[in-house]
Amino acid sequence: MSVLVYVENAEGKFKKSIFEAVSYAKAIADQLNTSLTAVSIGNVAQDELQKLGNYGAAKILNVNQDALKSFINQAYASVIAEAAEKIAASVVVLSNSFSGKGLAPRIAVKLNAGLVDGAISLPELNDGKFIVKKTAFSNKAFAYVELHADKKVISLTPNSYKIVEAGGQAAIEDFAATVKPTDLTALIKDIVRATDKVSLPDAELVVSAGRGLKGPENWGMVEELANLLGAATACSKPVSDADWRPHSEHVGQTGIAISPNLYIAIGISGAIQHLAGVSSSKVIVVINKDPEAPFFKVADYGIVGDAFEIVPKLIEELKSFKANN
Amino acid sequence: MKILVCISNVPDTTTKITFSDNDTQFNQNGVQFILNPYDEIALARAIELTDNGAGTVTVIHVGDASAEPTIRKALAIGAHDAVRVNAVPTDAFFVATQIAAYAKDQNFDLILAGRESIDYNGAKVPAMLAEILDIPSVSIIKKLNIEGNMGVVEREIEGGKEVLAIPFPFVAGTAEGVAEWKIPNMRGIMSARTKPLQVLEPIEVQTSSKIVKFETPAPRGQVTLIDAAEPQKLVDLLHAEAKVI
């Protein structure tokens, strides 16, 4: 019995959400009195891999094969399942990133395992039971899922488990995985990524704005506020529908769901479909000129007033805060 | 082009979510069920791709007869026929297995699903289905076009997008952008009544997970309002009290 964590890299580097997944997997390994192995696919430098030791990986299976250079979920799922079988893993952990969402179900089927997608806390292990908490009904509830298969696959919601530095060293081992040509029929034609921006699903801080901002020309102050905070930018659906902002920024029921530490909503009414994507944010700040805006009901802090006056002032205050801290 | 669209029947977004039986069951009393919005756009794209006799669209649902209004709506929107597997799903693997059992010898070129259902938000069924059928899967699809014997899709990735060409057949989980929602017209609604709806009995499946308890999030405390003239206070509170900056 052991625990396996898949460590996805973004251009050779691991993001914070991966260190969270490793810390989480290490805690499960501790619960089960076993050790943690990580599997990495792609070209990642030794010193980057070695970082995983610090979060609790005892061993790293390093898969660096030409055929697996780019992410094809079918092929990656086969590799991860093969690694799980090699180390006789009883639990496989992934980050619930966009790629993780495409991998976890395939791995669960291959291993005949039970799956919890988007876990938000450690499993509860009582009387031989294995129960994992996740959000359900678009953030309106939590569900406790009992896994009764021998093997378990868990994908962890980013920003829901705190990184723990264990301070260990990992043994890195090359792993030559079997690559089936039938797993590699999809071809990647193009990847477009804004590298200079904080990516929204991983962001700890998010500044978001809605139709209250009147038009795309007014997003300068939103960007400035976000840059000052090191935050990602987001928007409501009508804003991306009107092409004021790209669709990848749209949060909510039909957009992406996020759970940052801080969500600042500017000129957004707080419709239930919007809240579905953001209500698990740890702290919510609402700036809206309408004191009756529904968003205030779920906010921690609120300012009633005109965004065009408040946001520039807030930017100035933050600048002096940054200068002093 | 022969397309299968997987549809789920979910509580309307604005539903107040409550539980019964000691918080072990979702309370369906008075809940309005709808066609999952992502499945609705998958269906809309399937209909566009098979327009003017260029193919057929079958919808499949795994669930009991209470979902028939949702299935009829899919037919009214423009699906040619429907299949219902008569079982209350126990988990995503159960659903994927039932759909796979039906689809495996039907030669679909393309299987579409929503990126996730808005009830359990699992995003599990499409990739499980593809794994069982041993075909490619791709999800959070914002564009889908046909080029020869390949589907060309645009997939959302962190901070950007990826374009893939995938040989048919494959499974795609669709998101906003792939098509516009279609409102059924009168003719669609009338013809939906007579379109074929086949009811199949489920195959046996060993399930591997079960929801044992639900919980509703603790309500947030009262909002702390800050005077618009004093944004400095917000910065202080976020730093000293909330400790997020």
Ligand SMILES: Cc1cc2nc3c(=O)[nH]c(=O)nc-3n(C[C@H](O)[C@H](O)[C@H](O)COP(=O)(O)OP(=O)(O)OC[C@H]3O[C@@H](n4cnc5c(N)ncnc54)[C@H](O)[C@@H]3O)c2cc1C
């Ligand atoms: C099936 C379905 C799915 C949906 N999915 C989503 C989703 O995923 N995400 C989403 O966001 N929406 C979604 N919606 C739409 C949602 O219902 C709301 O219409 C939308 O969230 C409203 O966007 P908004 O708050 O930006 O705009 P509005 O509702 O127009 O609100 C603008 C707000 O700005 C305030 N304001 C105006 N001027 C100022 C000013 N100068 N200073 C400060 N405040 C100002 C106003 O008081 C108002 O509260 C969905 C709807 C449906 C039916």
Ligand SMILES: Nc1ncnc2c1ncn2[C@@H]1O[C@H](COP(=O)(O)O)[C@@H](O)[C@H]1O
């Ligand atoms: N009971 C069901 N019957 C048919 N299709 C389903 C069912 N449940 C889920 N699906 C499909 O799988 C997608 C993802 O659902 P889920 O894995 O539950 O998030 C949905 O958008 C549907 O397309």
